[in-house]
Amino acid sequence: MRPYLPEKPKPSQNPLSWIRIRQSFTFTPATFRLAWESAPRLFASLGGLTLMNAFLPLLIAWLGKLIIDAVVAGDQKLTLQWVAVELGLIAVQAFSQRGLSLCRQLIGGRLGIDINLRILNKALSLELKDFENPEFYDQLVRARREASSRPLAVVSDSFVLIQHSLTLSGYLVLLMHLNVWAVGGLFLAAMPAALSELYFSTTTFWARNRRSAELRKLNYLEYVLANDSHVKEVKLFKLGPTLLERYRQIAESMNREDQQISLKRTGWGFGLSLIGTVAFYLCYAWIALAAALRKMTLGDLTLYVAAFRQGQQSFQSILSTLGGMYENNLYMSNLFAFLAIPAPPRQPPQALPEGHEEGLRFENVSFQYPGQSEAALRDINLFIPKGQSLALVGHNGAGKTTFIKLLTRLYQPTRGRILLDGRDLQDWDEDVLLKRMAVVFQDFNRYQMSFAENVAMGSLEHGSEKTRMLRAIEHGGASAVLQSLPQGLDTPLGRWFHEGVELSGGQWQKIALARAFMREEADILVLDEPTAALDAEAEFAVFNSFRALTRDRTSILISHRFPTVRMADTILVIEGGRILEQGSHDQLIAADGLYAKLFALQASGYV
Structure with a gap:
């Protein structure tokens, strides 16, 4: 029975269909379980610090409005009070961000070890025929290739998604009082760049999966060129230049494909991101004119500009994180496909038949x-x-x-x-x-x-x-x-x-x-x-x-x-x-x- 692997999109299919995107997040809960089993306390700390970081920007933006309004009112004492409160919140935010970084590092180290142990334990449970099958080695290479980084990325991106979603919700509450249509247009303008990221994430994943056998060839050539068991023949028969040239050709071919994808990804990403930038400055100009016409206070101007800018950044971060989660889940499918390879069942001890031959x-x-x-x-x-x-x-x-x-x-x-x-x-x-x-x-x-x-x-x-x-x-x-x-x-x-x-x-x-x-x-x-x-x-x-x-x-x-x-x-x-x-x-x-x-x-x- 062949283990599950996401179906490669056919040319006639839409790689960004809702069903395909939804299926690509299938492995997020399973990845969370891996992280929780590896480091439960750190996982809980990561969740708590994420919630803290979600609401601190909202409070800091609101304090910015209060400071400006106090300055305009000429209230020195109140101005200093609000500045002191903002300083305290900035310190708490710095602490929470450092804490998040530390938790990610510690979880990543622990999770990388545990997942590699799972991969090796699975390898030990399989039969010799599996190790003599090239398809099995391709699966093993795909599972091990990024096993130490992708699971942590899924966990980190999930918490980043939660953080920015909560932050964005707060900004939306503030901005709804200004103009609902402007808010909707601003966030829709960020969608094309995000969809572009999803598309190129899929393209990159399938390109790397398709090259599993080529990657194994590279690893083998490295082993032959730099291992003591081969060095005698390599030197005696002058095999070095030939094998090195073969290594170079394979590596250059893979690199050319990566370069083409990267160039297209960068070009489309830059062009489509300009749509969001232009939309933001149109809203910025409209708010500035409203403040110039005394339809809002300078504090309101500061608050709404910060809310628009940071809200759009949060929304773009959400879309970018979704793209990252989509790509990381594709890679996690390789890991779970390998771990799902059925191992031969162990037979319970049985008594020898009576009068058995020896x-x-x-x-x-x-x-x-x-x-x-x-x-x-x-x-x-x-x-x-x-x-x-x-x-x-x-x-x-x-x-x-x-x-x-x-x-x-x-x-x-x-x-x-x-x-x-x-x-x-x-x-x-x-x-x-x-x-x-x-x-x-x-x-x-x-x-x-x-x-x-x-x-x-x-x-x-x-x-x-x-x-x-x-x-x-x-x-x-x-x-x-x-x-x-x-x-x-x-x-x-x-x-x-x-x-x-x-x-x-x-x-x-x-x-x-x-x-x-x-x-x-x-x-x-x-x-x-x-x-x-x-x-x-x-x-x-x-x-x-x-x-x-x-x-x-x-x-x-x-x-x-x-x-x-x-x-x-x-x-x-x-x-x-x-x-x-x-x-x-x-x-x-x-x-x-x-x-x-x-x-x-x-x-x-x-x-």
Whole structure:
């Protein structure tokens, strides 16, 4: 089910229709709830200070009239009294404005953290298939792009709207005594500029949304050009100028579109705002003439001019704020669309069926990646008894890693099912299931953290148990790596942070193996090319240790090295997503099929 996203206006549709504008404010209440949950006291303070700022300008304008009238009357004492009162109100207004600014800053900081935590928490709740979908990444980019600023802008604009609406209401009460038609004309004159802002807000939003994929390309090119994992090839193959030129072309294209929108927005905004300015000065001239003809006092002139000017400014602020809220709500739709992506439901714990078999069973399992025409795995039927070892052999792209991802429930089969101890993997509680598995993938992570933290990632609940950690390090063959580090377990690894020590690929791989061995309770060990970066001696030591550690455990191994593969109880040859051959090393050699051919080819390299 596709998450809600506002429909892009079609050329034949009016982007400023009342229904479309109303729908664009849908997310304001939800944004208010986010702000209230993040900082309730600050949110309440922001509301109180907003009310204070709404009525202070009215009082100050009225005091201006009283001061002028006192001056004209020649009453020195009353003049000084009203000046003193206005000074006090100006001080209160300055305090309230500072308070508003402080509240916005504090709410913004708190809200930015909380929303980013929600985004990351949502990302953690989703499945691997989501992260392999370009559309998902576009949604993620749109959600994160302005997550720290747009929610605060919605809240701030809402309170500004309330403030100016209350202030404007007060001015209208004053001005209605003067001339109703003049007041109406004055405020209608500000409408064209406001509608122009709404139109260009919509245009800007859809332009940025449409460029989500291009923005990801820019971020990726930045990463390649300025990351330690790519710098060797970039320099060796002189890729820098080519990649930099590609970055420049994409950035310039996006900037040109932004410039065109900005120029049109500025031109139309300036031209239409002149209508409001001309209307104000026509009213100003009419009031001034009325004062010159002694139809009103100088105090009334001061009050009405201030009311007209500030009332029009309040009205323009309301329209501008509505435009900002409209634009900000459009961006908030991206955030809430991402947060609304359904996460897979957690299965309640269930009892194992009576008389269940012990082991892993694949029943008619097939899997096809989204958007692909061919299945990665087809009709896999297999039983791996508890405590036995299985090795997967086949050409690159045959489906071996997909097999592992299905086994570890990172994917769900397109057809068929996988059973563990007689229960479908989908019916297992995720936490219980994952604690039974220890996995080392070919593309394991290299955490820019300390040596101890890298190993502890395998079992965080036991990360403080040094004895367990040292056992895992020994079993993974990483003891020599640890002894060579200047700060031992506390040594930062990688070059991203201060005093970090970079390791070779083989050393990182040993740490990844140690991470897997931290899960001593796991009874299923999965190794996907776990020794690809190790030398022959290190590989032999690791697999001797692995063979000892996997007694009474189920182990599944992917490797292209046949001295390692032949240790397994059963060898599975996968080709084109299907099981081509199955049996022990001796059985497959005797069958003289693909396995025997691959074994002979590798053996010939040692002759």
